[in-house]
Amino acid sequence: MTRTVPQPLAEAGEGRWSPRLWGLLLVLAGNMLIDALEVSGAVVALPSIGTDLGLPLTSTQWAMTGFAVGFGGLMLFGTRVVALLGRRRVYLVALLGFAAASLVSAFAQEPALLIATRLVKGFCAALTAPTGLAIISTAFPQGRPRSRAVSVYTLFGAGGFTAGLLLSGWLSTYSWRLAFAFPAPVVLLLFAAGLRLIPGEDGPPGGSPAGARHYGVAGATAFTGALLALVYGITALPGHGWTDVRVVGALTAALLLLVLFRSLERAAPAPLLPVRLSRSGALVRSALGAACLNGSYLGLLFVLTYQTQTVAGWSPPVAAAALLPAAVPPALTALASGRLIARFGAPRLVAAGAASAFAGYLLQLRPGWPLDYTGRLLPTLLLVGVGFVLSFAALNVQATSELAPADRAAGSGLYQTAVQLAAVLAVALVAALLAGAGRESGSAAQLAACRPALVLVAALGGIGLLTGLTGLARSGTADRTAVHRA
Known part of the structure; x- marks a missing residue:
């Protein structure tokens, strides 16, 4: 397969970065910062969310675990989606999805809607986080320039957790909803810049052979469903006990869905999780x-x-x-x-x-x-x-x-x-x-x-x-x- 050299790399030369390449790095690193901010921002806002929506701790925790379920449960599926549809297309769509989910979560009055938006944001992060590094690996020259770009990308991710604590602590004095809405305008700015700066690809997206179109939707759905059922069963336990039908049913469903995921993976032409x-x-x-x-x-x-x-x-x-x-x-x-x-x-x-x-x-x-x-x-x-x-x-x-x-x-x-x-x-x-x-x-x-x-x-x-x-x-x-x- 032939691949065109991404435009920013062509402009940069071996030792210097063009303004376009700097802009690309800021877009990718800025989104990494927002992903990290999502975790720490929710930590400080949890008591305010519980008070506002009248939720116990076992329900409030979904504001954190919902994002993590979407991120971790769909990470392997997200990697497959990027490989089949291409980095640029998926990255930009994920940014729009993240911004929309941020706005909806800020206005959510029902816990179910808030949890759903956290799942969506987690999935969007699962699409962009690994893709950002992949774009850096092709857009920046190998050696010191690429190492420096990865260092900046990592620094923004580490700094995002710290920034999330401070920002959420400040905004939560007014309303936790501001802390959840804040990423939306920032991500929209990143999207506008990404339209011009994120390079495209030639040939089959992500280097995938034409015709290898197994997304693994069923397996990803079963795995994510198992996680949701498992968390529900765990958090329902204190209030209902081991013998309650809600607890037994949720934990049983989690086990069955994990068995289904394993069966689907064994039968898949291209499993999401290779055994090797x-x-x-x-x-x-x-x-x-x-x-x-x-x-x-x-x-x-x-x-x-x-x-x-x-x-x-x-x-x-x-x-x-x-x-x-x-x-x-x-x-x-x-x-x-x-x-x-x-x-x-x-x-x-x-x-x-x-x-x-x-x-x-x-x-x-x-x-x-x-x-x-x-x-x-x-x-x-x-x-x-x-x-x-x-x-x-x-x-x-x-x-x-x-x-x-x-x-x-x-x-x-x-x-x-x-x-x-x-x-x-x-x-x-x-x-x-x-x-x-x-x-x-x-x-x-x-x-x-x-x-x-x-x-x-x-x-x-x-x-x-x-x-x-x-x-x-x-x-x-x-x-x-x-x-x-x-």
Whole structure:
């Protein structure tokens, strides 16, 4: 297949970037920032959403998990859609969908509509997030220019989480709806610029052979439905018990849909999740480690948001500022992550980062009222922030290190799916465990009732540490074997 060199690359030359190429990078990185902002923005707004719509914690959590279900549940399907329809077309349509869903969510009066818009936004992010990196890989010259572009793209993603906390904390003092509507005009501006700047492609879109048109809609629907049913069953458990038909029915439906997804994948001419990927130990360990890191982190933020705003009565801006120590370090050090990996190696950084985060979670288990910010919350958040600095980029690099070039796109999709699925399940489980805290009277009793949720967060961190240590041991064995053979 012949492919035309994207216009921005043709204008840039080997050492210089044209204004057009700079504009393309700002469009892609700006959208990455908005995707990251969506997660942190929802965290701070959750108490306001619950109060405004009259929802318990087990229902309010859908504002977070809905986005993660759409993102993680449809990531592999989104990768297939991009491969078959082309990057430019899908990216631009996804931007429009994201903007429309942002506006609808801001005016939603019914919880079902709010959840639906969060699912749509998650799917749009599943279409644009991996596609942005793919566009960079073809539009920027290989070597230092491309590495610099990826660094800027990563920096915007890391900075977006921090910006989301601050922006949502400020806007939520007026209305949580402003925090949900804010992305719409920004994304529309990105769309207008993208129309002129995002390069097209020649030949079959995405390099897919003509005639290979298996989208995997049935499989993607079954997988996403299983996640929705599983989350519903988990969050219905505190109020109805194991024997309630709603709980049993939802969990049974989740299991059956997962079995259906597996059957569809086995029969598919081009499965969304190739079985051969599971044979890569580095990919499996990285996916599990990243899932534990992301799931425990978002679970912790969910608990701390409840403790600071609902129990302690802090305002949204104060609560958002209190959470910043966990979000700022990754943003400040994003550009140095490559040098850290080159110097220490991914396995060492993954293990060290997991150990730092786990230590923070253990510290948070200490009881006490009132909330001790400087003695307990702040050290926890700093340790978790250091954990992300050390291990997040290393996990990304390690995930595809053993894969053949042809499998790296699918491997990256599997990795990102695991990261988002952890967010879905961790937040749902934490919300279910916190439901008991809401029934307690008195701030001290409510705070003590948060302990089961914090134990779950620490357990996820412990699994992540064991996974990191396993990878470190395997890398040491491989190094010794290589030396012995030499």
